[in-house]
Amino acid sequence: MNIFDGFNELLFPEEGVCLFCGNEEEDIKNYICNFCNDKIEYLNREVDLDSPYLGKVIYSLFYNEFIKEKIYLYKYENYGYLYKPLGEVLIKTIYEKNLIENIDIITYVPIHRRRKAIRGYNQSELIAKYLSKILGISLSRENLIRIKHTKPQNRLNRYDRMKNIEGVFKIVDSTEFKNKEILIIDDIITTGATIKECAKILIEEGQTNKVHALAITSGMKL
Numbered sequence: 001m002n003i004f005d006g007f008n009e010l011l012f013p014e015e016g017v018c019l020f021c022g023n024e025e026e027d028i029k030n031y032i033c034n035f036c037n038d039k040i041e042y043l044n045r046e047v048d049l050d051s052p053y054l055g056k057v058i059y060s061l062f063y064n065e066f067i068k069e070k071i072y073l074y075k076y077e078n079y080g081y082l083y084k085p086l087g088e089v090l091i092k093t094i095y096e097k098n099l100i101e102n103i104d105i106i107t108y109v110p111i112h113r114r115r116k117a118i119r120g121y122n123q124s125e126l127i128a129k130y131l132s133k134i135l136g137i138s139l140s141r142e143n144l145i146r147i148k149h150t151k152p153q154n155r156l157n158r159y160d161r162m163k164n165i166e167g168v169f170k171i172v173d174s175t176e177f178k179n180k181e182i183l184i185i186d187d188i189i190t191t192g193a194t195i196k197e198c199a200k201i202l203i204e205e206g207q208t209n210k211v212h213a214l215a216i217t218s219g220m221k222l
Contacts, residue, residue, distance in 0.1 A: 042062075184198055
């Protein structure tokens with residue numbers, strides 16, 4: 001991952017450059033220019049996924065066409081460097097919603113090793129790593145894992161999403177999570193089935209005290 005980061009920094013110099021559009025301005029902050037920032041609709045909205053395993057579940061942005069496009073590019077078109085501006089969006093939410101106070105470990109929704117090999121990275125992992133570095137909170141990697149290769153959730157209805165995700169995750173070493181408060185990172189919440197299943201495994205197998213979730217955006221109809 002260090003090679004990947006270094007390669008992207010050579011291709012996309014950060015100083016005064018918007019990583020969303022490539023615009024160059026002296027006053028660019030958090031890798032986002034004023035033009036792109038005007039297209040971002042911050043919500044910092046907490047949602048109830050009706051799960052006994054979850055504490056706070058929050059997403060940062062409204063799922064408008066601008067964000068929809070950027071997440072698609074990030075996940076499927078090898079725009080891996082977008083973890084930086086998207087990570088900064090989540091950092092803003094973390095502070096505004098006071099999520100940082102009791103978090104012991106940051107982790108992320110895992111993808112199957114086959115999908116990661118094809119894509120080259122896990123989009124949620126890149127953001128979680130960035131948050132860990134900036135916030136100074138421990139990062140758990142390769143401990144919450146996906147043991148089954150499943151159909152993409154975005155192709156399924158609500159019921160099939162829930163069935164598709166059952167028994168998919170596993171904890172490798174429960175001692176890392178035991179009695180800890182966890183923040184799990186995802187890119188988009190649609191029905192919440194994936195987040196709920198991750199939280200269930202973290203509580204039941206990882207013996208975690210509490211699990212919170214944070215995503216960039218949500219396709220939920222509220």
